[in-house]
Amino acid sequence: MIVKVKEPLPQEYPLLRHGQILFSYLHLTEGRIGGCKALAEALIQSGVIAIAYEMIRTKDGFRPLLAPMSKIAGHLSVILGAYYLQIPMKGQGTLIGRIPGIPPAEVVILGGGTVGTSAAKTALALGANVTIIEKDVRRLYQLNDLFGNKVTTVFSNEENIREGLRKADLFINAVFCYAPKFGHSPPIITKDMICEMMKKGAVFVDVATDEAIVEIKPSPKPFMIGDVTVISIPNLPSRVARVATPALANAILPYVMEVADKGWFKAVKENPDLLKGLNFVEGKVVNKEVAISQELEYYPIKNFFDKNANV
Amino acid sequence: MIVKVKEPLPQEYPLLRHGQILFSYLHLTEGRIGGCKALAEALIQSGVIAIAYEMIRTKDGFRPLLAPMSKIAGHLSVILGAYYLQIPMKGQGTLIGRIPGIPPAEVVILGGGTVGTSAAKTALALGANVTIIEKDVRRLYQLNDLFGNKVTTVFSNEENIREGLRKADLFINAVFCYAPKFGHSPPIITKDMICEMMKKGAVFVDVATDEAIVEIKPSPKPFMIGDVTVISIPNLPSRVARVATPALANAILPYVMEVADKGWFKAVKENPDLLKGLNFVEGKVVNKEVAISQELEYYPIKNFFDKNANV
Amino acid sequence: MIVKVKEPLPQEYPLLRHGQILFSYLHLTEGRIGGCKALAEALIQSGVIAIAYEMIRTKDGFRPLLAPMSKIAGHLSVILGAYYLQIPMKGQGTLIGRIPGIPPAEVVILGGGTVGTSAAKTALALGANVTIIEKDVRRLYQLNDLFGNKVTTVFSNEENIREGLRKADLFINAVFCYAPKFGHSPPIITKDMICEMMKKGAVFVDVATDEAIVEIKPSPKPFMIGDVTVISIPNLPSRVARVATPALANAILPYVMEVADKGWFKAVKENPDLLKGLNFVEGKVVNKEVAISQELEYYPIKNFFDKNANV
Amino acid sequence: MIVKVKEPLPQEYPLLRHGQILFSYLHLTEGRIGGCKALAEALIQSGVIAIAYEMIRTKDGFRPLLAPMSKIAGHLSVILGAYYLQIPMKGQGTLIGRIPGIPPAEVVILGGGTVGTSAAKTALALGANVTIIEKDVRRLYQLNDLFGNKVTTVFSNEENIREGLRKADLFINAVFCYAPKFGHSPPIITKDMICEMMKKGAVFVDVATDEAIVEIKPSPKPFMIGDVTVISIPNLPSRVARVATPALANAILPYVMEVADKGWFKAVKENPDLLKGLNFVEGKVVNKEVAISQELEYYPIKNFFDKNANV
């Protein structure tokens, strides 16, 4: 059994062996970033049992291995924004805080999921005026329950996104998957929109670091687009590994122990949350979303269960 | 001893008798409203001992007989505003509340004293975005301590007042005395400013009901200035007498009992809070502010104390 | 496709055409108010595809097209109550606020659903002592999670409702459907109960405006029953249309777009939330509750799906 | 220099020596409890420099050596009340908490000073409905600032005290000095009032343990008056000495160090807070309140200062 944090690198592909259990983030249904195709193929050819952390999901939709990372990333996006708004970092010199007699900084967050909610909490805590742009009505009401009157929520549409870019001192993209069902749609936010609409000295943080959503390339360092500082640093949680690592380990442990105790077959059969994370079994794609994204043949896990009913 | 709520009316002047103690609101240093000159004269000629509720003041500046009325008036100003913003009342149809996906109503309050703070609390509680315009830096910090990040405070100047009128759905004037030391200055807010700057269907509430501050005449009913509903109803607390009356009575009682116990002379001598409320003694003006406002001769109370040292 | 807010009026019935898609509030399972029978018949005879806003429902029971209206109505019920408790409106002169030394107003709310919760939030925010009467134990615990120690909850039974009427300065009915399964039960609150139990000058607001629940006739203006002001104004949200209209539009938009994109058949087949709102299809009643309420024949939508499996 | 916690006991009187500095609680102006007369005489005859902890006071009225004890006593009064309301302790079986569907316990607190405020915070935190009865209007407003809408405050008068006794499940007396200026007034609350007005199984806690205020004798154990459990345990903070002792030590330390550094004469001359605590100097009563309470001759400290001006 291999328990990893990051998806296997090409040099690790030859090490994968048939029947071995691999626990890892795989991200095979996300983004346009190259490389995942090769990973999918390696996972098929090796014949490993591959379980994707990010797909394990409880009945109420909670993703226990994604939540800690999302919470951390959302929090850090605001800390980084607050730092890069300072004058020595070429920012406009705004404080994400509340000083009597001075209107507070405007923080606009696109997306009210775990990352966006975490960013909103942090920005509110620091004292900003916070606007969340969210397209799901159900979620808008949950945000209202969570934040009460402290946050402004607006419905996500092009006009409100543009308005948000214009007024933001700090704009955070916390949208990860944008309507994949509608195929290869254009990015929600283009480089030109950032450059032309945002204020001089403002900061744009892209937590998703996915060009399919925001048309900017990820980079380990902040950079400028026009007069705007852009932060699109991949894997923010690794910056605070002392917290991120045990948070992830705690969350993985029960699943690893269950597989160790019962074997993978019994474990996924009895634990539907874990089953949702199962991507590959001995060369077959057993997750429908992965099959569709990677344009591979789908093999329902039910078939395995039926064949091995007496296990 | 006469204990009244409202200042004596002209028909009551003849009833005042020499040496009698009168407890009442007198308001002799405020506004431009006619009538107070006559009252001052009646109080002098009658020879009463007149104590003005609104001037009794504790060491830390708290006015125990004004505070309940101010708190009530500030609260009601928002309730009235919320009511008159509704469409059947010719308002623009805005809710002073927070509905997910809809930017909240903007409530702008001029003045962060007891009335303004009470109005801000109520408007915040209902869900508005609240801005307080205040000129005193010390007070700005106290408002920040009180409201944390929930309210936006801006420094009071002409630009910020104009900006406030423009953005407000509900604008509340909670400034009562505007720099009296600079003499007959023009009103802070003119009829034209309301008419030209405010949005169609917005509401303007003037709690001060003093033309010297806002250039509108008090009226028992709301009326329109252009497309703006204006509420300048005098004596708002009387609308909720079931609360206002006992609140005032509770606050007056200890002073009345002290005077009843000790006589007025000993009471004001021993209680400096009460002394601050003493306006007239047997035909003499013993309060400096009243003397200046009414252009009458000032007679220091110290003289009485010295003359009666052995009382 | 017709997208309306209010249910079609009799004069509009002839305009409905076979196969046309109608999005609207329909309210065919509620109340005793005449007219809906005719509407149901018109919808059948016209052969429209009729989707009822109020019945669209997410997996967790949230009704995205009802929630904004309920939230607004609950909020306004308290604003109206606070206004009509004032003396010039013939109220007893109570403030829904908290003045030091004065016991606060008592607001009693029957029903802890979306309307009741919204009313409770507003009344608490203003400073009242709030009691919620609720019959569902699960909901009582959710209210406790939401409000902590700030609200008193009591179990709904006749004794507690009577006690609530007696102590309330403002009583709000936020119960909409009362045990319809038990047939034509008497109203929960009768005119006599209001008249005899409530205090002189108190206010009763009936948000449901349904005589089957509270035995009072809806009216666009408040009126008196004995010494109690009664507010049973239909369609409160229309008073703040500037907020209610976009809140509704935001919520409808995704459903309308999905139907426009896919056609109604594919849309309801793939989106179970939307399917719950489908009432009529080409002359057939495809919603069981509507069929029962209107005493019409029920035609399961499954039959359509089976017949059109290859669409 | 002697630094004690409790006032000197009779057997310790002979140990006091002329010119020695004594730091201790002395309580010479409080209550009717016997013994203090003897203490005052011992302090005079010994010629010590006696500083009373409870009288040290900062400019804004804060008593740094009384505050920790008051805060602890108020907190414990509620814990003890919550414990003795349980059935095995002969209480009525009420929880000072909030269970959905059950009206909360009523806690009534007489006096809104440090003890009463601490008790109110604790009772609120546990979930009770809390009423504070307070006579000072200024304090009523401070309590409102502190507690917002969470507490009910009522003006202190006989009617409200009786009403409070009637409705309380737990009644706490947190009034310590009752109008000493009006001489030997009767107690505010008599044994009969407790017995006749309070509910069966209710609890009465007297934090003051002073028969002059509440007509009950202090006792180290709770006892019954009729059906009411009465707790009048002296020196509650000693029950949690692990907290009380360092809290007191921290607070005393700066004063002790200042006296050690400068000598008592220079210390009291330069530090007006400390001076307020000085009761006796070499056989003379230098505190006016002590002189009045003990009917001893008052010797102004100014005389010492003048005589020793060149020290």
Place this chain on the structure above:
Amino acid sequence: MIVKVKEPLPQEYPLLRHGQILFSYLHLTEGRIGGCKALAEALIQSGVIAIAYEMIRTKDGFRPLLAPMSKIAGHLSVILGAYYLQIPMKGQGTLIGRIPGIPPAEVVILGGGTVGTSAAKTALALGANVTIIEKDVRRLYQLNDLFGNKVTTVFSNEENIREGLRKADLFINAVFCYAPKFGHSPPIITKDMICEMMKKGAVFVDVATDEAIVEIKPSPKPFMIGDVTVISIPNLPSRVARVATPALANAILPYVMEVADKGWFKAVKENPDLLKGLNFVEGKVVNKEVAISQELEYYPIKNFFDKNANV
């Protein structure tokens, strides 16, 4: 129909009659405490229809007849702890409160379910530093939503439990069922751990009172293990019966009425929440967990439904 609170006692077994409906707590799947075996047999032999309160469960996992008792027990565990930490009760003399300048008491709670959450709320409210030890990641995030930054949560493992025992002034066990699926595992906390790791004068409260979880025998009185006070009092809610009894009655009533209205067969068939509580029917064990725990033959209720399909 028999509606009881506590499970039937041996002397009551002969009174149970065939076909009679018994509503009661039964606790047949919990703990190692003797007696339940006999109860199970009595319930089978009598042929009653037995519904176990503690097993009735709504769709989202809420147990309406267990929640009030759990909430009360968690709350009382802190009150008892706070009382027994006092010096006269042999405690170390710590206050569960917050005194400026003194580090607060440490309260550690094992288990973040309803009991643990209630205990945490109460301990936080009193002012303690609270740590919750919880093994379920999903629950850890719910606790974070509920308590925000106010509580520290740690993952449940042996190291963290030992660390918790070491630092706690008050340790509360709120874990009830410990991995029953793994068979007869040793207790989580042994007598030795309490004795050796906890501080002198600390308090240990075991709300579960189950030796299978914490190796201590329940006792109606607190007792000492080494220098630690141990409270393992069964049935804490009975101490506050005035609250517990109506809270339970409110929750039971709708189920009892439904059974009275429809008969038990129709009621359990139509109400899946109630069905979950059904344990025995006419001598057959119809609940799988009960059958496994008691090692009895399981008879699926479906069989009854099929046999009586036309009822």
Place this chain on the structure above:
Amino acid sequence: MIVKVKEPLPQEYPLLRHGQILFSYLHLTEGRIGGCKALAEALIQSGVIAIAYEMIRTKDGFRPLLAPMSKIAGHLSVILGAYYLQIPMKGQGTLIGRIPGIPPAEVVILGGGTVGTSAAKTALALGANVTIIEKDVRRLYQLNDLFGNKVTTVFSNEENIREGLRKADLFINAVFCYAPKFGHSPPIITKDMICEMMKKGAVFVDVATDEAIVEIKPSPKPFMIGDVTVISIPNLPSRVARVATPALANAILPYVMEVADKGWFKAVKENPDLLKGLNFVEGKVVNKEVAISQELEYYPIKNFFDKNANV
């Protein structure tokens, strides 16, 4: 009249003219940093009327021109700390946030004045465990009123400071003037203490940037002492000038206008707050603290007033 932000630089000394009014920060009583001696001499020799911003003070001790800068600096100290705790900045990789299941970061703040309180608010808002070390008992109680149970306060002494350094992930010095009256005492925190006691990868922020308090040299860039990142960047507010500049301007304006209106003599005579800021008048030191700190002759302003009584 010259209105500056920073104290005059040596090259500006020759520009100062007799009788001119200078408004500026002067800092003549603080620290050991060279240069201020020369400034004091220049101010004397030039004969300017010099008013020091930092000394203007209202009756209740509030410093309106220092408060905004302190609030900003305290806030930024936490943002900088949170940034430099990240791994790419050589920090230990800790998040100043709260992730379920992970104990939160420890932030220890020395000094509970405006800077320390602002830092504590920010650190709490982000989710840290916050300890404030403060020596003044009165202030400890104010912090308790402000933060409730959310912060741990400890009395300032050497043991607690050492303990704080040991446990802190982020340690912030917010003490500015350390007992100047006791002369040249050693720094509170030495370089060795930071190096030896703090954790590897921790961060130390010195907001005071005064070697007399913390034995480290100010530097515009963070640097390492052993394994600890040290931030002692002077003038933090200049990093967010867009906020700091108008905040200061707003606060200065009323004083500048009063001097412009009345002339400096009348202004300081009538406004005691402003008078407290007056340091030099025509070559004379009129502020006692400045005279003592700079070892110059003190000339009481009263003398000016007496000489110019008829102005």
